[in-house]
Amino acid sequence: MRLTLTSEAETIALGERLGRGLRPGAVVLLRGELGAGKTTLARGLARGAGYKGRVSSPTFALAHAYRGKSLTVHHLDLYRVARGRDSELGLDELLADPRGAVVVEWPDAAGGTWPKDRLEVTLSHAAGGRRAAAKATGPASRKILESFR
Ligand SMILES: Nc1ncnc2c1ncn2[C@@H]1O[C@H](COP(=O)(O)OP(=O)(O)OP(=O)(O)O)[C@@H](O)[C@H]1O
Ligand SMILES: [Mg+2]
Numbered sequence: 420m421r422l423t424l425t426s427e428a429e430t431i432a433l434g435e436r437l438g439r440g441l442r443p444g445a446v447v448l449l450r451g452e453l454g455a456g457k458t459t460l461a462r463g464l465a466r467g468a469g470y471k472g473r474v475s476s477p478t479f480a481l482a483h484a485y486r487g488k489s490l491t492v493h494h495l496d497l498y499r500v501a502r503g504r505d506s507e508l509g510l511d512e513l514l515a516d517p518r519g520a521v522v523v524e525w526p527d528a529a530g531g532t533w534p535k536d537r538l539e540v541t542l543s544h545a546a547g548g549r550r551a552a553a554k555a556t557g558p559a560s561r562k563i564l565e566s567f568r
Contacts, residue, residue: 425548434463440566445520451542496524505529
């Protein structure tokens with residue numbers, strides 16, 4: 420899936436639509452350079468999953484949990500996590516949360532490994548806004564994209 424997003428609102432709307440398809444165990448990896456819109460998309464994902472509160476960048480906290488009615492979205496930003504230190508973050512616990520989905524900015528920064536089945540979203544700067552490309556790598560993530568269409 421490829422889309423052009425001409426405003427912040429469109430990035431949030433894309434997140435909301437994808438967020439409605441999130442189920443426990445879902446993993447969403449958000450890639451893209453600095454300022455590409457990853458946190459903005461995560462804000463939409465949390466809203467789409469039923470979270471009503473404020474979503475901010477977890478750059479300093481590393482992880483925020485947004486509790487919706489039936490799903491908790493764990494939002495991580497690994498930009499500042501040193502390579503090889505990912506095992507100290509308790510990622511395994513977050514990934515094992517039976518009520519949770521995990522959304523990760525800078526998923527490659529810490530050098531860890533993610534579940535095979537995940538939704539991979541890449542955002543990039545483009546004339547007039549941003550471009551988004553999404554790819555599912557297994558049955559659960561494919562369902563998220565299917566519910567989107
Ligand atoms: N489609 C869009 N068109 C124009 N601006 C956008 C779009 N989507 C998001 N933005 C803006 O881009 C800026 C950076 O967004 P955001 O913080 O989400 O990026 P990020 O990828 O999380 O950055 P970082 O790598 O620093 O975490 C924000 O001001 C946001 O409003
Ligand atoms: Mg960010």
